[in-house]
Amino acid sequence: MYNFQYHRPKNLEEASQILDVGDDPKLVAGGMTIIPTLKQRLAQPSDLIDLADINNLVGINLQYQSLEIGSMTRHCDVAKSEIVREIIPALSSLASHIGDSQVRHRGTIGGSLANNDPAADYPAGALGLGATIITDKREILADDFFVGLFETALEDNEIITAVRFPKPKRAAYTKFPNPASRYAIIGVMVAETNNQVRVAVTGAGDDGVFREEKMEAALSTNFTSDAIADISIDDETLLSDIHASSEYRAHLINVMAQRAVDKAT
Numbered sequence: 001m002y003n004f005q006y007h008r009p010k011n012l013e014e015a016s017q018i019l020d021v022g023d024d025p026k027l028v029a030g031g032m033t034i035i036p037t038l039k040q041r042l043a044q045p046s047d048l049i050d051l052a053d054i055n056n057l058v059g060i061n062l063q064y065q066s067l068e069i070g071s072m073t074r075h076c077d078v079a080k081s082e083i084v085r086e087i088i089p090a091l092s093s094l095a096s097h098i099g100d101s102q103v104r105h106r107g108t109i110g111g112s113l114a115n116n117d118p119a120a121d122y123p124a125g126a127l128g129l130g131a132t133i134i135t136d137k138r139e140i141l142a143d144d145f146f147v148g149l150f151e152t153a154l155e156d157n158e159i160i161t162a163v164r165f166p167k168p169k170r171a172a173y174t175k176f177p178n179p180a181s182r183y184a185i186i187g188v189m190v191a192e193t194n195n196q197v198r199v200a201v202t203g204a205g206d207d208g209v210f211r212e213e214k215m216e217a218a219l220s221t222n223f224t225s226d227a228i229a230d231i232s233i234d235d236e237t238l239l240s241d242i243h244a245s246s247e248y249r250a251h252l253i254n255v256m257a258q259r260a261v262d263k264a265t
Contacts, residue, residue, distance in 0.1 A: 002044040010053050012136055012159065019157050022047035027159065029072060029111030032103055057110070057161060060084060065167050067091075068134075071110025071160040075099075078109060090171035090189065090264070094125045097175065099182045110160040113145070116152050116208060118239070119183035123209035125173060126163060128189025128200030134162040148207050168193050172263035174256045175203070178243055185244050186252040188212075190260040192223060199257060204238045204249045215257055223265065225258035 005022075009015040019025050023046040028034055037043045051057060057072035060081050067087050069078060078084055079096035098104055098112075098121050112122040113133060126133065126142040133140045136159045145153050154160070168191040175187030184203035191198045197219040199212040218227040235250035244252070 001038050002041060004038075004045050005047045006050065007047060008050045008053050012054060012057075012161070015049050015051060015054065015159060016136060016157065018047060018049050019159070022049075025049055027051060027114070029114070030074070030107040032099075032107045032111065033115050033117070051159075062087065063164075067165045067167070069109055069163050069165070071113075071162055072108050073110075075104040075107050075109070075112075076101075079104065087167050088129065088165055088171065090168075090173050090191070091125055091129065091165060094121050094173040094189070097121070097177070097182070103182075109163055113163065114152060114154060114160055116146055116150050117183070118149050118205065118208045119178075119185070119187075119203045121173070121175065121184055121187055121202065124184070124187050124189040124200040124202035126165075126200075127209050127211060128173070128191050128198050129165050129168060129171060130191070130193060130198055131166070132164040133160055134164060135160050139164075143211075146209050151208075166193065170264045172260040174259040174263060176252050176256060186249055186256050188253060188256040188260050190215075190219070190257060190264055192219070192264070196220065197223065201253055201257075204253060206237055206239055212253065212257070219261065223261065225261045228254065228257055228261065 007018050025047040026045040028048050028050045057070045059070045061068045075095045075098045084092040131142045133145050171191035173189045175184040187202040189200045197216050199215040202209045214231050215228045233250040233253045235246040238246040238249045240246040
């Protein structure tokens with residue numbers, strides 16, 4: 001691990017100031033990615049800015065027809081929240097299957113979205129539910145937030161403060177997990193809102209999380225698993241690695257999507 005300056009600011013203003021003046025600063029939320037990266041000497045930041053003491057970044061609030069979740073809220077708190085279970089049970093279910101217990105008790109929703117791992121669960125949840133990512137400077141629609149592998153629309157000096165999820169008519173998330181890491185080999189969030197159906201896929205795209213438009217169109221007219229059973233997924237742009245070939249991932253997308261629709265209905 002290389003040397004760095006460690007900071008633990010008490011508020012967003014202090015965190016933002018340190019972020020602006022550091023040579024190569026990095027934010028720490030749950031630390032599930034950055035700490036192993038540092039231990040392997042794959043990163044050499046000048047400053048680490050730990051957000052753990054900024055209390056107003058934690059919490060789950062019910063607003064009109066939406067949930068707003070603070071960026072430092074842990075996966076386990078989303079999973080066990082009675083408000084989340086009542087308003088968006090698919091989101092509670094998603095959070096309850098992230099990693100293992102240790103990861104769920106340290107990892108945060110803001111850290112997961114900012115990292116945008118191509119096999120993470122929350123990107124599919126945010127994109128599938130049509131969430132809005134709120135930062136200390138602006139609001140970004142999920143459709144505009146995820147731009148590539150481990151890449152987002154966040155600026156270098158921007159901090160996620162909360163995520164707003166609109167309440168869907170119905171939704172469900174299913175995934176085929178890697179048995180060791182519990183990352184999604186394929187994960188699919190299916191959601192029906194007031195005016196559209198959204199299908200988001202994680203674990204498969206060579207550019208990260210994406211929406212499956214053919215399934216969305218089919219489910220918009222007939223929200224049943226039968227409506228998408230015969231849809232063929234193009235595997236040319238899907239990941240292929242030691243865990244699963246692109247062809248297998250294409251097959252799993254269809255299987256997981258059908259299961260999600262059945263679960264939602």
